[in-house]
Amino acid sequence: MGAAEEYTVTPDLTAAVICVRNGAPQVLTVSVPGQDMPALPAGPLTPEHKTLQSGLRSWVESQTGYRLGYVEQLYTFGDRAFIDGGRKDGERQGRRLSIAYLALVSPVDMAPASGGAWRNWYTFFPWEDMRNKVDAEPLMHALQDWAFAPRGQIRHERVERLNTCFGLGTGHWDEERSLDRYELLYEAGVVQEAQTGGTVQPAALGRDALGEPMMLDHRRILATAMSRLRAKIKYRPVLFELMPPEFTLLQLQDTCESLSGINLHKQNFRRLVMSQGLVEETGRISTATGGRPAKLMRFRGDVTAERPSPGVRVRANKKGGFP
Secondary structure, eight states: OOOOOOEEEEEEEEEEEEEEETTEEEEEEEOOTTOOSOBOSEEEOOTTOSSHHHHHHHHHHHHHSOOOOEEEEEEEEOOTHHHHTTOOTTSOEEEEEEEEEEEEOOTTTOOOOSSEEEEEGGGTOGGGOTTSOOOOHHHHHHHHHHHHSSOHHHHHHHHHHHHHHHTTTTOOOOGGGHHHHHHHHHHTTOSTHHHHTTSSOOOOOOHHHHOOOOSTTHHHHHHHHHHHHHHHTTTSGGGGGGSOSSBOHHHHHHHHHHHHTSOOOHHHHHHHHHHTTOEEEEEEEEOTTSSSOEEEEEEOTTHHHHOSOOOOOOOOSSOOOOO
């Protein structure tokens, strides 16, 4: 029996850098030579990096010119399919561990990236924007074909999972299930990345329905960031990391709606924000509203010391499942 093949593990640091501009959530992407799919800023952890986070910041700055502010760790990804599937003959067997981070950028700090591009995150997840519903019929047909293909318990589990992820039957759409929905689409073989992973060939549904693919597992990482951020704005004041120092309540609502992908009731949103003491008036007004001047507000930092969960607990203007 020959010696075992050497197995290598390479840790990569990957950043989902998010900003909201003109009512649209943007993610910072980079181009990789020889690849036609966009990627998230990423690079290997090296001995020069004192910490994981310092390594991440270094890679993002070198690739895009951005110096990150708010950063938190998301998850560690290590699917074997994304590594061994592209291994050439003679190369050592190995696995890439993607240690992913979420970074938030205020629009004040947002500038053209020197080595990257800001992309609307709904370009990659068109089904996630319930304010502008996509033509769902081809996508639903493909998912139902997948769900009903087997018999017995497997069929039951697939149908139940499809209904839960997309709010079918109950009419309840849970915006926080972004990652669950992408994982289901991947398992069903209807997104292009599924071909890379060695599962069923993607259905020819087009990018209008399925979104633009990304390199390796980067769209999965972005889906994780979307789920984390949509959940976290409800119980932590991270929403204000994406706001300028002064803003109107309408700008705050627009940002919240763009991230969650759902329409919010205007008066209920304002009542919620003011009753929770999340903001305070600056004494100034904005005339750049296209209508009546609006009061300028700012985040009230003391709220974090007053209670443990000072978030914006958003609720959809009306309930509804996937169209």
